[in-house]
Amino acid sequence: MKLISIVVPMYNEEPMVPIFFERIDQIIDDLSHQYMFEIVAVNDGSKDKTLELLLEVQKSRPHLRIVNLSRNFGHEPAVAAGIKVAKGDAVIPLDADLQDPPEIIPALIEKWEDGYEVVNARRATRKEDTYLKKTTAKMFYNFMTKVSGKIKVPANVGHYRLMSRRVVDEVNKLPEKTRVLRVEVPYVGFKTTEVVFDRKKREAGKTHYNFKSMFDLAINAIISSTLSPVYWPLTLAFTMTGISGLSLFIQFILFIINAANNTLLTRVNHPLWLTINMILLIGSLILLVLAVIAIYVGKTFNESQGRPFYIIDEVIEAKKEED
Structure with a gap:
């Protein structure tokens, strides 16, 4: 049986x-x-x-x-x-x-x-x-x-x-x-x-x-x-590059507008809150990328020990x- x-x-x-x-x-x-x-x-x-x-x-x-x-x-x-x-x-x-x-x-x-x-x-x-x-x-x-x-x-x-x-x-x-x-x-x-x-x-x-x-x-x-998680930073990098490029373009347009009219949109020419948020966002994304890489490196280290x-x-x- x-x-x-x-x-x-x-x-x-x-x-x-x-x-x-x-x-x-x-x-x-x-x-x-x-x-x-x-x-x-x-x-x-x-x-x-x-x-x-x-x-x-x-x-x-x-x-x-x-x-x-x-x-x-x-x-x-x-x-x-x-x-x-x-x-x-x-x-x-x-x-x-x-x-x-x-x-x-x-x-x-x-x-x-x-x-x-x-x-x-x-x-x-x-x-x-x-x-x-x-x-x-x-x-x-x-x-x-x-x-x-x-x-x-x-x-x-x-x-x-x-x-x-x-x-x-x-x-x-x-x-x-x-x-x-x-x-x-x-x-x-x-x-x-x-x-x-x-x-x-x-x-x-x-x-x-x-x-x-x-x-x-x-x-x-x-x-x-x-x-797959190892490749996420690449996608993230392209996304952030696009966002950064768009942000710079908007800032450039605002600069041109403000140069033509000193009283128009002067408050958004140097938006401190936007700068702070961008720094926090980019910092968080960097930490996320490092965490993903660290997990894979840690698992690789565990495997290499052969325990x-x-x-x-x-x-x-x-x-x-x-x-």
């Missing part, structure tokens, strides 16, 4: 561990006559009892493999570590908060069996997300659609998807240290489809994705997928029962 790997990153998910396995067990039981399963739970340096609970759960679930990272590396590194360790013919990353329901796993597998290499789980609605989360997510996907070029990052698709072994192997070959799965999968390509679902409310505990986490993810996704994206302390396999 084919093996399906379910990769679950966990950071301080103590309240969710029993709930998660109760839900996922039902899915596995329903499909156990057709497929074998392994659950790759990645403990991302949790400070609570997540690891202890996983070890306890593993005693009754021989298909559970625990990847223990040496410290907290973050969500993306934890997902990457789990995908690297997974052995399945198909791999499904799934968050432990159950906002992305495991009940659509059979539908993902069905599409895979139809010949698709990637089956994205796309969120039809985000009713349970906060206004900030919905707004920033919409802005992110709209922006990525415009700047990603040949890499089409699907909107409202997170980590939750099915990837064939062929796709997983190609993703694992990518050399960069800063990984963003939702960009990497579209990059490697292959035949893709989707399954639509409604996003649910977190079952227990609290989210670990704050505004800073979402901002960092957005920056990494943009930097990893496109060089691993994550470090695995140990992979804990379930103990086999002795005869």
Whole structure:
């Protein structure tokens, strides 16, 4: 039988561990006559009892493999570590908060069996997300659609998807240290489809994705997928040159008018407010350009260091029962 790997990153998910396995067990039981399963739970340096609970759960679930990272590396590194360790013919990353329901796993597998290499789980609605989360997510996907070029990052698709072994192997070959799965999968390509679902409310505990986490993810996704921001200063330079030329032309016309009539428009001949605003505008644009360049240089520096994206302390396999 084919093996399906379910990769679950966990950071301080103590309240969710029993709930998660109760839900996922039902899915596995329903499909156990057709497929074998392994659950790759990645403990991302949790400070609570997540690891202890996983070890306890593993005693009754021989298909559970625990990847223990040496410290907290973050969500993306934890997902990457789990995908690297997974052995399945198909791999499904799934968050432990159950906002992305495991009940659509059979539908993902069905599409895979139809010949698709990637089956994205796309969120039809985000009713349970906060206004900030919905707004920033919409802005992110709209922006990525415009700047990603040949890499089409699907909107409202997170980590939750099915990837064939062929796709997983190609993703694992990518050399960069800063990984963003939702960009990497579209990059490697292959035949893709989707399954639509409604996003649910977190079952227990609290989210670990704050505004800073979402901002960092957005920056990494943009930097990893496109060089478009590097070319923005060129467009900006042409625009500012045009504005400056127009401004000089207007000032010249006003000077001619004032020379002909000393009392006409004398107050706009040397508009201090316009000078100040232009200085502030140009200064802000220069800082923006420098910031874009600095981000790319910083990411290049991080890549050149060659530091691993994550470090695995140990992979804990379930103990086999002795005869």
